[in-house]
Amino acid sequence: RQDLMDALIPAVEAIQACPSDDIKEILEAGAKAALAGAASTVEMKANFGRARNYGERSIGYADSGATSWSCMFESFAQAL
Secondary structure (H helix, E strand, C coil): CCCCHHHHHHHHHHHHHCCCCCHHHHHHHHHHHHHHHHHHHHHCCCCCCHHHHHHHHHCCCCCHHHHHHHHHHHHHHHHC
8 A cells, every 4th residue: 555554554453452451551552563564665666645656666665654653653652
């Protein structure tokens, strides 16, 4: 896909699956999953957003939306 959902979906799934009741641990799990999801976009061709205009040239670059979401989840976890 190479869009923000590549970070958002794994983060939400990790949060839902986290066995802890500690909000910091829950957010850390989400942040870790979001970061991994954003990193996975490096090998993908962009199909959405402005980056889709670059086609194959988008391969090798992390999606900016996914990277932004991973930064937000990391900030949430660090704020606690």
